[in-house]
Amino acid sequence: xxxxxxxxxxxxxYGGGYEPADEARISEKLLLGLSGRQYLDLIVKNPxxxxxxxxxxxxxxxxxxxxxMGLSSVTHGSQDYPWGIILGFGLFGMVPLSxxxxxxxTTVEIFQRADFKPIxxxxxxxxxxxxxxxxxxxxxxxxxxxxxxxAMFVSFGPAAVLFLxxxxxATYLSVQIAEMLPAFAEWANLPRLKRFVRSIVLGLTxxxxxxxxxxxxxxxxxxxxxxxxxxxxWISPEFQWLHYFVSSIFxxxxxxxxxxxLVRRYxxxxxxxxxxxxxxxxxxxxxxxxxxxxITYLIIKIVAVAHDEEWLYLVSGWGIYYLAELFTMxxxxxxxxxxxxxxxxxxxxxxxxxxxxxGIVWNRLNTVLVSYNWTSHQEIPxxxxxxxxxxxxxxxxxxxxxxxxxxxxxxxxxxx
Amino acid sequence: MQHSNLRxxxxxxxxxxxxxxxxxxxxxxxxxxxxxxxxxxxxxxRYGPVLFDHELHDGYASCVECHHHVAGAPPSDPVCLxxxxxxxxxxxxxxxxxxxxxxYAAIDTDKAGRTMVYHDDTPGLIxxxxxxxxxxxxxxxxxxxxxxxxxEKHR
Amino acid sequence: xxxxxxxxxxxKTLVSSAVSAAFLRPGGNASxxxxxxxxxxxxxxxxxxxxxxxRSCEAACNREQxxxxxxxxxxxxxxxxxEHSRRPDQNAYTVVNxxxxxxxxxxxxxKIQCNHCLEPACLTACFVNAYTKTPEGAVVYNADVCVGxxxxxxxxxxxIPAFRYDSAFSPRIMxxxxxxxxxxxKGRPPACVEACPMEALTFGNRQELLSIARKRMRRxxxxxxxxIYGEHEAGGTSWLYISPVPFAKAGFDMEVPKQPxxxxxxxxxxxxxxxxxxxxGLFAGIFLLCRRRGSVAGTGESQESKxxxxxxxxxxGE
Numbered sequence: 001x002x003x004x005x006x007x008x009x010x011x012x013x014y015g016g017g018y019e020p021a022d023e024a025r026i027s028e029k030l031l032l033g034l035s036g037r038q039y040l041d042l043i044v045k046n047p048x049x050x051x052x053x054x055x056x057x058x059x060x061x062x063x064x065x066x067x068x069m070g071l072s073s074v075t076h077g078s079q080d081y082p083w084g085i086i087l088g089f090g091l092f093g094m095v096p097l098s099x100x101x102x103x104x105x106t107t108v109e110i111f112q113r114a115d116f117k118p119i120x121x122x123x124x125x126x127x128x129x130x131x132x133x134x135x136x137x138x139x140x141x142x143x144x145x146x147x148x149x150x151a152m153f154v155s156f157g158p159a160a161v162l163f164l165x166x167x168x169x170a171t172y173l174s175v176q177i178a179e180m181l182p183a184f185a186e187w188a189n190l191p192r193l194k195r196f197v198r199s200i201v202l203g204l205t206x207x208x209x210x211x212x213x214x215x216x217x218x219x220x221x222x223x224x225x226x227x228x229x230x231x232x233x234w235i236s237p238e239f240q241w242l243h244y245f246v247s248s249i250f251x252x253x254x255x256x257x258x259x260x261x262l263v264r265r266y267x268x269x270x271x272x273x274x275x276x277x278x279x280x281x282x283x284x285x286x287x288x289x290x291x292x293x294x295i296t297y298l299i300i301k302i303v304a305v306a307h308d309e310e311w312l313y314l315v316s317g318w319g320i321y322y323l324a325e326l327f328t329m330x331x332x333x334x335x336x337x338x339x340x341x342x343x344x345x346x347x348x349x350x351x352x353x354x355x356x357x358x359g360i361v362w363n364r365l366n367t368v369l370v371s372y373n374w375t376s377h378q379e380i381p382x383x384x385x386x387x388x389x390x391x392x393x394x395x396x397x398x399x400x401x402x403x404x405x406x407x408x409x410x411x412x413x414x415x416x
Numbered sequence: 417m418q419h420s421n422l423r424x425x426x427x428x429x430x431x432x433x434x435x436x437x438x439x440x441x442x443x444x445x446x447x448x449x450x451x452x453x454x455x456x457x458x459x460x461x462r463y464g465p466v467l468f469d470h471e472l473h474d475g476y477a478s479c480v481e482c483h484h485h486v487a488g489a490p491p492s493d494p495v496c497l498x499x500x501x502x503x504x505x506x507x508x509x510x511x512x513x514x515x516x517x518x519x520y521a522a523i524d525t526d527k528a529g530r531t532m533v534y535h536d537d538t539p540g541l542i543x544x545x546x547x548x549x550x551x552x553x554x555x556x557x558x559x560x561x562x563x564x565x566x567x568e569k570h571r
Numbered sequence: 572x573x574x575x576x577x578x579x580x581x582x583k584t585l586v587s588s589a590v591s592a593a594f595l596r597p598g599g600n601a602s603x604x605x606x607x608x609x610x611x612x613x614x615x616x617x618x619x620x621x622x623x624x625x626r627s628c629e630a631a632c633n634r635e636q637x638x639x640x641x642x643x644x645x646x647x648x649x650x651x652x653x654e655h656s657r658r659p660d661q662n663a664y665t666v667v668n669x670x671x672x673x674x675x676x677x678x679x680x681x682k683i684q685c686n687h688c689l690e691p692a693c694l695t696a697c698f699v700n701a702y703t704k705t706p707e708g709a710v711v712y713n714a715d716v717c718v719g720x721x722x723x724x725x726x727x728x729x730x731i732p733a734f735r736y737d738s739a740f741s742p743r744i745m746x747x748x749x750x751x752x753x754x755x756x757k758g759r760p761p762a763c764v765e766a767c768p769m770e771a772l773t774f775g776n777r778q779e780l781l782s783i784a785r786k787r788m789r790r791x792x793x794x795x796x797x798x799i800y801g802e803h804e805a806g807g808t809s810w811l812y813i814s815p816v817p818f819a820k821a822g823f824d825m826e827v828p829k830q831p832x833x834x835x836x837x838x839x840x841x842x843x844x845x846x847x848x849x850x851x852g853l854f855a856g857i858f859l860l861c862r863r864r865g866s867v868a869g870t871g872e873s874q875e876s877k878x879x880x881x882x883x884x885x886x887x888g889e
Binding site: 067068069070071072073075077079080082083106109110111112142143144145147148150151154155156157159160161162163164165166202205206209210213214217218220221222223224225226227228229237238240241375 | 661692697698716718730735737743827833835838842847862
Binding site for chain 2: 623759768787
């Protein structure tokens with residue numbers, strides 16, 4: 001926390017809460033109104049950047065190695081575990097946490113809840129970047145990343161679940177870019193672009209709901225291809241897509257709570273009073289919504305266990321591990337949210353959200369790696385593979401911060 | 417010439433009657449004067465020829481064990497008996513008469529076996545050799561079962 | 572007059588479409604739903620009681636498919652002790668493993684390769700259509716369109732497809748293709764079958780192989796357990812197995828579902844068109860319900876709200 005305070009000190013020193021004039025040059029806007037030297041100063045003096053640099057110093061060569069010498073030069077390259085931690089974390093973990101965009105898009109644009117407006121853009125940005133970096137993770141893991149577009153333009157397998165995922169993620173990414181365009185238009189001073197996007201926002205939001213429902217579910221349905229390989233507790237073909245869809249609802253909401261908490265704490269200079277003043281109330285509101293999703297999730301989970309008659313598995317070692325995951329992912333956050341909302345203790349809600357976020361990632365890793373091939377053997381990802389995950393996460397962090405510093409996401413633009 | 421010899425044995429067999437047949441057959445087979453040694457060289461492109469000591473095997477098994485129902489005596493396999501009660505005496509009793517060298521060459525796989533109630537699972541020549549030789553060697557516990565005991569590798 | 576004509580033409584259309592729906596559709600649909608595999612589907616019957624573990628099939632496959640040299644030579648039987656449960660990988664389309672069972676007098680060997688399912692999971696999971704099921708029964712792979720997502724490896728209930736992870740610029744899936752290009756398409760058996768000295772592998776039409784398998788089991792009931800692995804596994808496979816010991820004892824996965832893997836994702840796939848059609852109306856409706864009249868300016872321009880907006884406004888007006 002010391003870290004970012006430094007940062008804000010510097011920024012407030014150089015004129016915190018920088019908001020460029022409309023006619024300012026792009027270069028000035030990019031540098032936050034600082035001179036090149038000052039900006040460099042800003043970067044160097046921030047210890048977080050050093051930590052990021054330390055990861056990248058090893059991570060970027062690893063990335064090069066992956067592309068020049070093949071996947072197996074850095075990953076476990078296992079024939080039995082085709083999807084490792086890169087996809088398990090990067091695609092299956094990132095996507096549910098990025099459901100925030102459509103959740104708050106729906107809340108604000110469809111349900112007309114203007115009280116959630118201050119956090120809408122953060123949620124949209126979180127969604128956009130989450131999806132974008134899920135695709136980046138995919139590009140690292142894909143055998144032939146240069147053929148990413150094949151499912152769209154070259155060869156079609158429309159009956160495959162992954163076909164849906166590919167098309168929906170691609171279109172939804174476009175939708176999310178469009179949804180973020182107003183913020184960009186305000187920053188770049190392009191009022192006509194903003195007006196155009198505002199005119200189609202309802203269509204975009206509804207498209208977002210459709211695409212999200214389908215591909216969040218589709219990510220779960222992907223595992224229905226391996227009913228015999230995944231431990232029965234982690235796979236129930238009839239309900240898998242529901243599990244993934246419902247968990248993405250609280251996943252997205254909790255991720256927004258976590259990000260907004262971090263931003264409020266470490267990027268205070270960038271937030272306006274509209275954001276800061278309303279955040280506690282909004283957080284509690286999000287927690288209420290998430291609590292409903294937690295309850296739904298728990299019920300479907302129980303229904304799945306009952307439907308597949310898996311009660312006996314629950315008393316095995318796997319069952320205890322499963323319950324631990326379920327408690328981390330849903331029960332503990334649900335309790336924290338309940339107490340937090342009842343007594344208006346926002347800090348409790350924030351911690352609960354963090355636990356839920358970690359729980360979802362854990363659940364996805366459990367499905368892809370731990371419970372996969374449960375009857376045979378377990379494979380541990382190599383350190384390089386984990387380092388690559390950290391590397392892409394650093395890029396995610398850098399881009400996320402870069403955008404938050406500049407675009408009117410945490411503050412309302414004067415033109416709005 | 418072998419042909420006429422065998423004809424004679426058929427008559428002999430018929431006269432001997434069912435009870436006496438093993439004895440008769442044994443002596444009959446001996447009288448045909450089967451080859452002492454059979455040189456099997458269909459895989460000569462890969463291995464040296466297999467020299468099969470026919471005379472030696474005469475002591476271990478009756479002719480029908482390997483020659484089924486074509487050696488002029490009832491077959492030993494009960495499944496074959498209903499049709500081949502008496503066994504036939506064919507002019508050519510070498511294995512490749514029925515066991516094709518190229519198992520799948522002549523077969524139209526769309527029709528193969530459809531009209532035949534039996535003989536739809538006849539191994540090819542190579543299969544017949546190995547199935548017969550190795551299975552028997554395994555059962556009686558003597559004789560080669562590994563590859564190179566029979567197949568000398570080309571160098 | 573004009574109206575009448577119009578009505579008549581509408582009627583005509585209706586009748587003709589009803590007729591075609593009644594008579595033409597069912598036939599087409601039935602054949603699509605009841606497709607139980609190609610009649611010409613070839614297969615191979617593997618008789619575990621015959622296999623002696625000579626690895627000739629491995630060698631033949633390696634030569635036929637031009638695969639890299641093995642690190643343990645094909646005539647070296649010590650591979651069975653050195654590596655206990657091998658699987659097909661980027662260097663081998665087929666491998667033979669050894670299983671010792673007290674229920675059978677000599678060691679058992681099991682050949683593993685693609686089973687060429689009647690409804691291949693790899694094919695149904697592939698989003699770029701890189702897999703094809705040929706009328707001869709082979710499941711072949713097209714490396715030119717493959718993206719390397721490896722969903723086929725997840726989906727294959729027999730864990731057959733392998734990925735060339737070690738190649739940076741030309742990775743691809745490696746998997747038995749039933750010698751389709753060089754042999755099967757010309758009516759000839761795959762190289763492994765031709766190489767098998769024990770005829771533990773029998774090539775033929777799948778239907779006939781099933782009857783041969785049953786016949787062998789009937790003839791020598793002591794020699795086989797009463798089960799044909801692959802008859803129903805994953806909806807049926809081209810390669811079939813009969814064994815003298817229970818299949819689980821010879822390393823077969825008995826948990827493989829007895830229906831095509833596709834069935835497990837059908838529930839989800841059926842849900843897709845419903846979401847696509849119901850969600851837009853549903854959420855546009857919710858939007859309108861939530862809207863206080865005149866309170867939202869910029870959003871009224873989109874078409875959905877304009878059209879159904881009038882309806883809502885009317886009902887409000889009552």
